[in-house]
Amino acid sequence: MATGRIPINGTAAIQSTIVDAKGDLIAGTGADAVSRLAVGTDGHTLVADSSTSTGLAWAAPASTGALTLVKTQTIGSAVSTVTVTNAFSSSYDNYVIMISGGVGSTSENLNLQLGSTTTGYYVAGFYNYANSASLVGDSYNNTSSFKIAGSVSTNSLNGIIHLQGPNLAKFTNAHYQNHRTATADSIAMRATAFEASTTQHTDFTLAVGSGTITGGTIKVYGYANS
Amino acid sequence: MTYKIQIDDEVRDATADEIAKIEASRAEDLARQAEAEAKAQAKAELLERLGITADEARLLLS
Numbered sequence: 283m284a285t286g287r288i289p290i291n292g293t294a295a296i297q298s299t300i301v302d303a304k305g306d307l308i309a310g311t312g313a314d315a316v317s318r319l320a321v322g323t324d325g326h327t328l329v330a331d332s333s334t335s336t337g338l339a340w341a342a343p344a345s346t347g348a349l350t351l352v353k354t355q356t357i358g359s360a361v362s363t364v365t366v367t368n369a370f371s372s373s374y375d376n377y378v379i380m381i382s383g384g385v386g387s388t389s390e391n392l393n394l395q396l397g398s399t400t401t402g403y404y405v406a407g408f409y410n411y412a413n414s415a416s417l418v419g420d421s422y423n424n425t426s427s428f429k430i431a432g433s434v435s436t437n438s439l440n441g442i443i444h445l446q447g448p449n450l451a452k453f454t455n456a457h458y459q460n461h462r463t464a465t466a467d468s469i470a471m472r473a474t475a476f477e478a479s480t481t482q483h484t485d486f487t488l489a490v491g492s493g494t495i496t497g498g499t500i501k502v503y504g505y506a507n508s
Numbered sequence: 509m510t511y512k513i514q515i516d517d518e519v520r521d522a523t524a525d526e527i528a529k530i531e532a533s534r535a536e537d538l539a540r541q542a543e544a545e546a547k548a549q550a551k552a553e554l555l556e557r558l559g560i561t562a563d564e565a566r567l568l569l570s
Contacts, residue, residue, distance in 0.1 A: 358519040362511040362530055393533060400529065416562075422540070426533050429540075489530065491537045494512070 309336035349378070349503040357384050357439070360494040365487040366502065370449040374504030377448065381432045381441040381460075381488070384498020389464050390491040392432030392441060394456075396448055397483040400426045407473025420473070427489065428456050430471045434490055435464035439498045448483045 296316060300308060305321025307328075322328065322340025331339035352374070355366045370377060381392065405422040407430070422429045432441025440463065446455040456475040462468060488500065511522040511530050522530060555562060 355516065358512075358514045358517075360512055361514040361519055362522070363513045363526075365513070365515040367516055391537065393537070395533075400532075426536055429537070489533055492534060 307338075309338055311335050311337075348506055350374070350506065351501060352377070352504045353500075353502040355500040355502075357495055357498045357500065359496045360387070361496070362494055363487050363489040364495070364500065365485060366500055367485045369486055369502045370445075370484050372449060375447055375450060375507055376505040377445045378503045378505070379441070379443040379445065379486070380499075380501045380503070381439050381443075382498055382501075384439040384495055385436055386434030386439060386490060386495050387493035388434075388436065389462055389467055390434040390493055391430040392434055392439065392460075392495075393427040393429050393489050393491065394431035394443060395427040395487045395489065396454060396477055397481060397485050399477060399479055399481055399483070402478040403428050403475065404478060405429050405473050405475040407471060407475075409469055409471040412468035412470070420471070422475075424478075427487075428458070428473075428475050428477070430460070430473065431456070431458050432488065433460040433462040433469070433471065434493075434495055435462050437463045439495055448486070451480045451482055453478055453480065454483070 296308060300306075300316070300318050302318065303321065307319040307321070308316050309319045311317045317336055319336050319338055323342075326340040326342055328338055329341045330337060331341075333339075352371075353366060353369050355364065357364055369379075379394075401424065403422065403425045405420075405425070405428060407420050408417045409420055409430075410417050420430070428443075431443050432439060441458060441460040443456060443458040446457075448454045454477040456477070457473070458475070459470070459472045461470045509527070509531070511527055512519055513522045513526055513530075551562075555565060558565070560568075
């Protein structure tokens with residue numbers, strides 16, 4: 283208001299000098315008492331907080347999403363392995379890795395290694411070809427990586443890999459599925475697996491079984507702990 | 509044999525140690541593939557000796 287006063291009940295008034303900056307609020311502090319509440323940090327929201335004099339506080343909005351994108355890595359040209367660093371941390375216990383886009387130089391498997399650990403990977407799964415309904419059991423006992431964690435063809439790379447506790451001091455469990463998108467040898471793989479060490483990993487490496495991969499992305503999402 | 513490896517956004521030639529690791533992993537895969545092919549071959553030969561198809565064998569075992 284041009285007068286510099288905000289009328290209240292037609293008799294009392296609040297001086298405009300109570301506010302000092304853009305975004306300041308006038309908040310009640312008790313019966314017939316007000317105070318300035320300075321604007322909060324960009325992106326923060328106003329929440330009730332009985333511990334403050336105004337009963338209000340600015341706070342970062344609570345995360346409501348179940349999944350948070352932690353890292354996106356674009357795959358380079360004609361590489362044999364891709365290492366993604368700082369993918370896992372204490373912020374999340376569980377993760378999902380999505381591999382999509384890109385192409386391989388031939389039809390192959392993608393294997394996933396956690397950190398620098400090259401032993402103690404156990405995989406039990408099954409696969410079948412698109413031209414056959416017969417399931418084939420598949421297992422890997424104490425190998426150097428999670429075998430067939432993703433698939434590669436000259437059409438695409440793909441894989442969905444769920445990891446439980448890669449950054450915890452416990453065995454890491456993995457559950458994954460992928461499909462080789464090649465009409466000549468279309469094959470689908472599903473597996474559960476674990477890595478038998480208590481090493482706390484922050485990085486992982488995807489390695490193609492033969493040939494190279496080009497393009498596409500690796501996205502790492504963290505599952506909210508609460 | 510040379511290999512290009514990627515660490516985050518950096519792409520470079522693999523070192524001797526990295527080449528050894530890549531080739532060890534690939535050898536592991538090839539050995540496993542050879543084992544699976546040998547099993548499939550033995551199975552096909554057995555079915556041929558028995559004179560039945562794979563579907564008929566599954567029917568017998570169901």
